[in-house]
Amino acid sequence: MTYQFDKSLPLKKNISAIAAEEIEGCFISLDTLNIHEAIHDIRKRFKKLRALARLVRDEMGEENYKEINIYFRDLGREISDLRDLTAHIETLNVLRERYGNHLYVNFFNPIITQLEKERDKMENEFRSQNFFSEYLPEKLKHAQEDLIKWPVNSNDIQVILPSIQRVYERGQKALNNSYENPTTENFHEWRKRVKYLWYQTLLLQETWPQFFETMEAEIHLLADYLGNDHDLMVLQKKLNSEDIKLKDPQHLELMQAIIERYSQFLRSEAKTKGQLIYAESSEDFTKRIGSYTQINWN
Incomplete structure (x- = not known):
């Protein structure tokens, strides 16, 4: 299974x-x-x-x-x-x-x-x-x-709907927080909310395979953007710690510049993808998912 x-x-x-x-x-x-x-x-x-x-x-x-x-x-x-x-x-x-x-x-x-x-x-x-x-x-x-x-x-499959609404709504809020106040912590929080939504769409794929497979792929891509960005930020923190010793200070400066450049790209891609995924209200999204499960489960 x-x-x-x-x-x-x-x-x-x-x-x-x-x-x-x-x-x-x-x-x-x-x-x-x-x-x-x-x-x-x-x-x-x-x-x-x-x-x-x-x-x-x-x-x-x-x-x-x-x-x-x-x-x-x-x-x-x-x-x-x-x-x-x-x-x-x-x-x-x-x-x-x-x-x-x-x-x-x-x-x-x-x-x-x-x-x-x-x-x-x-x-x-x-x-x-x-x-x-x-x-x-x-x-x-x-x-x-x-x-x-x-x-x-x-x-009754409908018992999952309150959780779906919470996850979607919190993902919307985390998206807005991330770009209004673009801290590592805010982007990490959004990443977690996106992954919860991704797992939910994985679980529901049999409800309507053609629809949920497409939605899952898009949410997965968003999760990858945010996951890669999170990995960059954790690496950056590691490089700034005393654990990593580099003889040439310019080596570290160039590493930081590369990380920042790639992070900017990932966050730009994530913003567009996120706005598409979170384009509707949590109520409308949940109602839509509830309709699909009602038709094909009960």
Whole structure:
């Protein structure tokens, strides 16, 4: 089962099956992928689980929702520093591909080398604590046994509509905040809201595949713009820290200029895409989604 509802199944069955599959996917990643790929995949699955819980938040109740959301949020944070180092390296490779022809050959190498050494050291620390072999599997097993029996009793697909409206409305507000006050924090907040909406459209694709596949692709592209921009900002913060040592101050200045240039491009693209996606009121958007689900589910 992929990360989407099967409209031939009751809503409650969909929720439990998808939650179980995402947890099982975490175990498979630990067993089959290299540790950095596994961490990335597991963190994405945690976000999907949180988005799934958010979708039925009103049905399961606030206390149950918070327990699930906080559990996977905090567990994801425990591996976020290691993931960030890999993301820094990936971002530098993107910048090298985009701007490398205008720079000397080894421009990015000193930074990547330092990040790889720091990542190796951190990975070894995790392994010395049996984090990947014992601690994380135990936490996943607890989630598998106790945290995916979600109290969702209604099989009426319409129970998801309050969450859809909240997510869309908060995304609109975050879009406006980002360009009225373009801080890293505001863009990161908008990115989170966009990803929630993206996950919701993934789950609803069977409602009307041709429509939702197109909408999902557009929201996914917006999420990528904002995700890449966020990676740039986190990398910029890392470069300004004492962790990275560069002999030539101009090296850092040029890195900052490259980051700013690419960030401006991404934010410009995101603005146009965002304005299109958030063009209608949250009430109208929710009513439209509700009509589609009413026609094709009930």
